[in-house]
Amino acid sequence: MAIFSKGSNGTTSSTNSETTVISSGARIEGKFYFASMLHVDGELSGVIHSESIVVIGKNGNLKGELKADKIVVNGYFEGELEANSLEILNGGMVNGDINIKELAIENGGRFNGVSKIRQDDPVRLIENTPEE
Template sequence: MFKNKKAKIDPNMTDTLIGECTVFEGKIKSEAGIRVEGQIVGDIDCAGDITIGEKGIARSNVKARNVVIAGQVVGNVSSTGKLTIKATGQLHGNLSALELAIESGGVFQGTSKMDAKESKDAKDNQAPVTEERLVPREREADHPISTLHDNDQTAVLKTW
């Protein structure tokens, strides 16, 4: 009578909304997108996209595919895709992302780490890295010095 079908969750869809007058405390883990218009205190781990709305406040570490901040985030953000801080957005914490966009007026206080996305083809076509040996610098006394006499004025030129 009842079929036990598991519907495949689409990470491109937002399935969780924290409303404007809602305060949530705890950890959220989701396979689909999350939108925060209220307040959340606790870590967010999301396979999809996260949007922090203009009135949204997240006091948490955020981990997601793409992150859009139009409100306020206090904590570290890790994005496997693009992190966008809108003109009304504020991020107070460190970030790690593949792409970063900060609109004029957006606030970012922290450190950033841009993750490099390397495809297999790019690695294969890359020139081999060769080890360079450092050549010790010669002392100044080892270099020839030429002296010019011009109207009893002495000029010393060093050649390197």
């Protein structure tokens, strides 16, 4: 499973068919921007934006601002969440404010916070620009 691939010109780029994995035991903080799918089994906190799917695994713990096309929670999320689709699975817990278009909560899944149903506006991601 690759995180980045080298293009023919030697530049590093991310592709949508790849998955970035934060493994159990890892603890990472910061601002993250993904074009690829993200799977979190460790601890991740900060600003996380993905153009694809974010999965918080059973051992995953994500805190902060999360924006993605689709989010699946089987672990723990705390903070502000914005997505087109949110699924909270049997072992999942979402604690915070959500702004979503579609919401599904399985039996055993938990949500504590405020929810807003988004209209047809797409999720707006922050541009990945270098800080000055």
